[in-house]
Amino acid sequence: MKKAIYGETTPHPDIASSLNNIGNSWSGLGDKRKAITYYEQSLKMMKAIYGERKAITYYEQSLKMKKAIYGETTEHPDIASSLNNIGNCWRGLGDHRKAITYYEQSLKMKKAIYGNTTPHPGIASSLNNIGTCWSHLGDQRKAITYYEQSLKMEKAIYGETTPHPDIASSLCNIGNCWNQLGDQRKAISYYEQSLKMRKAIY
Template identity: 30%
Template sequence: MAIQEKARGENHPDVAISLNNLANLYHEQGQYALAEPLLKRSLAIREKELGENHPDVAKSLNNLAGLYQDQGQYAQAEPLYQCALAIWEKALGAYHPNVVLSLENLVGLYQQTNVVLSLENLVGLYQQTDCAALAGPLEKRAAAIRAIKR
């Protein structure tokens, strides 16, 4: 990485990729204290060099959120996941795999924090991401379940 920083500059997006990759390795090894500053630096480079709404910024946000989630820092993870979701949806469209990944990450986070994920919660998530077509069948299923309970 030192060679890359020297050749391309400390704030080049390729340096951010290397920082992100090394941070992911540390994360997987459970070395969270080593991973966090690398992810934050990668995020800062990407925001500065690519703009705050670039999909690679969302990737950095998502990775930092995952680190926080694995450490039980759920309140720090949630807004990062939500921001990544918003960026990816706007940049890539509501049906892009990265948008689905963000939704899955939020669902996983909510499950870990004992937030009851009813069908209505999922409908809300889909509607926030302009996935109304996906929300419709869930709304019908939720209504059918409510009718059975009465």
């Protein structure tokens, strides 16, 4: 009924509340996994309505629930994902140091799950996120070390010469750092590689 009133895909507090209530009911019945799917939908809607800060409180609840399900110290992809989401929110709010603490926890967990040196998209993504934060904090050289690790992993996953959006993005990020550091020639070489790849993709 609420969806019929406000729109099937319209973010609305009443719809978010209903999704949350259904989550509570499934949780009460002991089906935590089903509860999480409703909580995640509610959370996504709350974030769209209220923004990052409100979302953090919901992500924190979600993280707490996942730890209760899988174990407080268990390495699990869902827990790593929650840590990453909280990091994204803090980054959106401009607190890059706080974001890094969550990204680092997520990265550590992903490495424990998939292997310390195993090329994995989730690990590459975490490295990229941490690089972006260091870049915003003004430490371009530190950012480059993370971007380079991410780039190396992406090439290992998708192919050394395969045009891929993630590789193009990493090349562009490294170019941005060299540009900030005043080495325009080096920046151009990365931008050119990124441009060539994006043209091949699109």
